[in-house]
Amino acid sequence: MFSGKKVLLIITGGIAAYKMPQLIRLFIKQGAQVKVIVTQNATNFVTVKTLATVSQSVVYDDEYLSENIAELTHLDLPLWADFIVVAPATANTLAKIATGMADSLATTAVLASDKPVYIFPAMNDVMYGQHATQRNLYQLAESGYKIFSPEVGPLAEGYAAKGRLPEPETIIELVFQAFYRYSHPQVLQNKKFVVTAGGTEESIDPVRYISNRSSGKMGTDLANAASLLGADVILVTTRPAMMVMSEVKVETVKTTAQMQAAVAVHFDETDVVIMAAAPADFRVANPATQKIKKVAGQDDLNLQLIKNPDILAGLGKQKKHQFLTGFAAETENLHANALKKLTAKNADLIIANQVGRSTGGFNADENSGTMFFKDGTTIEIPLMSKQEMALRIIQEINERL
Ligand SMILES: Cc1cc2nc3c(=O)[nH]c(=O)nc-3n(C[C@H](O)[C@H](O)[C@H](O)COP(=O)(O)O)c2cc1C
Structure with missing residues (x-):
């Protein structure tokens, strides 16, 4: 530092x-x-x-x-x-x-x-x-x-x-x-960024939800890093309690649908979108309006899940001038899956990182990964603090704007 x-x-x-x-x-x-x-x-x-x-x-x-x-x-x-x-x-x-x-x-x-x-x-x-x-x-x-x-x-x-x-x-x-x-020269002045962060939450009933282990740290660090280089940044997050710079505008959401709607509002005038959130792929079809009670003699409970919209893919279809970045958090076949995602989602950059290990990934202070750009360039990022990694990613994006 x-x-x-x-x-x-x-x-x-x-x-x-x-x-x-x-x-x-x-x-x-x-x-x-x-x-x-x-x-x-x-x-x-x-x-x-x-x-x-x-x-x-x-x-x-x-x-x-x-x-x-x-x-x-x-x-x-x-x-x-x-x-x-x-x-x-x-x-x-x-x-x-x-x-x-x-x-x-x-x-x-x-x-x-x-x-x-x-x-x-x-x-x-x-x-x-x-x-x-x-x-x-x-x-x-x-x-x-x-x-x-x-x-x-x-x-x-x-x-x-x-x-x-x-x-x-x-x-x-x-x-x-x-x-x-x-x-540092404020190279991103007049550029608008939308960054998403955190795992979304899908209600089962008024007190329970389905979510994942994404802490929102990587997305928050990316929003802060873009702001440090002069960008106008909107952070759409499920984890607003993290240390966010006062210059970053924070919008708090819970569900994948809310996150999609919040990003859509800003999309037209945005230069760079970074989808660092981990939106839940599925939501409960019919969330209960009252707390689900245990019933004597009932040993299982079935929840029907339905597919959530794919926010990144949707943006990929609509995009005009926007630079689209996604993350591929994978537990296996990291590189192959990242490259597949790059084309399938019409993204400009996919950052692949391994989750489910003892170092890096969700909920850790450090991370590593590989950046796959649409132009075929790949850049390895060794294990470093998420804050340093965020600055590195933003600098690489800036060079391609
Ligand atoms: C117990 C005590 C606590 C003080 N705490 C503060 C404080 O937190 N902030 C402040 O502006 N002055 C505080 N003061 C007053 C300053 O110590 C005083 O204005 C002093 O002249 C400051 O000198 P300096 O600015 O040269 O250090 C306190 C004084 C005492 C006796």
Whole structure:
């Protein structure tokens, strides 16, 4: 995620500073080098020793700067960094940055930087809602700083409201997305994508359904990846709870018929459709309107299933300019089945992946596969995270648009 990247983390004096050692660990785990600046007040909430240990580096503060002026100037750290993260950002520090103050190493580093600065305000809800704070946030956004809204959740005051710092796992994901957009040309700008995700659910009765093991992760990662490269993305999903970027429009569906209808609405103005969902091939002919009860003496129950529409094949028949991508999740004869699907469905790309093994496929964080393009090209994708695989797939599609 951040291999070889240099992160300057500025921690200010908010209660959520205690979460920062965990954020530093996550950055390092993702391949980044981290240097930390603390304000004097931040050290009331997190110790310099802890931060130095987890960041494997000196922690920089005003005292360090004045004692080591021969080796370090106020400009060295912002020059070194690829980007700056200010988390948690207090109301006080927001006000200082907004007005261009540089009265500490922390605020000077921000003012002296021409790199992206990602700011995560966190404070009491009343402080956050104050006109002064909101005006400062508006000013910061206008000046080109990227502000991430605090979450609604339990505050240190003992009640839930808006002002909470997102968890480190969320912060790292948000920073990754923002930095990826900044550092990659937005080659898919003005392109419209529809991506489907997750296994569909077909009702047996009001409380039971037939589905499959597709988690929706691959489709969600593909939607996010297209968005990271600038596309307008609609994600039609049965699993809306996954981490979806705020720029992606989410439409939640349950059944195969609903998924088909949702895709059809957007199809004419869509450039790329990626069917990463696993729609149920069959549905129950007559779902019960009340919960089916066990009946004494009855040892079996027959469900009659009828065929669902084949969404990809239907789109293949209608397609004009659209680039159609399907997945072939197979347990055997992977390549032969994928090639058959490519022609039968009039698709431009089929990505074949093996399911039912211990690595990759449904419900796993990693995946591998082979891309079969209509022009005869095949590309092997070795086992990698679904997120990396998604970016790879989107880049390959972009080259063929
Ligand atoms: C216990 C305690 C918790 C605080 N938590 C926050 C906070 O979460 N967010 C905030 O903006 N200020 C908070 N403050 C106020 C800041 O510490 C104070 O404004 C300080 O001047 C910030 O300095 P700095 O921005 O240089 O780090 C808190 C103060 C105390 C005493």
